[in-house]
Amino acid sequence: MICKNCEITDIPYVYGKADGNTREAQGLYRHVFPERQCPAKCTFSAIYRRLRETRSFCPVVANRGIERxxxxxxxxxxxxxxxxxxxxxxxxxxxxxxxxxx
Known part of the structure; x- marks a missing residue:
């Protein structure tokens, strides 16, 4: 799911309000933003983890394309x-x- 920047920034906010519970975060997101498509449960924890690890909402692309x-x-x-x-x-x-x- 591709989100707009404003939608991405709302994900960790809702996830935090739900105290890290992805199912509760989904329900809260649906309640607060009924006009938006609700992200998958794993998106909440993934965006939150990325923000904590990289301090950025953007995915790290530095190593993409490098042959393993x-x-x-x-x-x-x-x-x-x-x-x-x-x-x-x-x-x-x-x-x-x-x-x-x-």
């Missing part, structure tokens, strides 16, 4: 085994040993 590294199960197991066998090693040492990046 494929997971390599054998390498993962080797790294975990090394960490278990040598708990004194720090992340920098393990990265250097396996020539991977964090």
């Amino acid at each position: 590294t494929a997971r390599i199960p054998n390498l993962e197991m080797e790294v975990l085994d090394t960490i278990e066998e040598h708990p004194e090693k720090n992340t920098k040492d393990v990265v250097a040993e396996f020539q991977v990046s964090t």
Whole structure:
């Protein structure tokens, strides 16, 4: 659902009034803004979480389009085994040993 800025700013307000209860927030939103389409329950918590984490209503787009590294199960197991066998090693040492990046 694409919201206007004024609608997005109302979401955390209503979510807070509902004390973080998404179902109650939906009901309150419908009551206060009957002319608007009510967001899904998960939208209330997602917008609130984004605002707390990024201090912005806008989604973070910095890493979009960057190709993710494929997971390599054998390498993962080797790294975990090394960490278990040598708990004194720090992340920098393990990265250097396996020539991977964090």
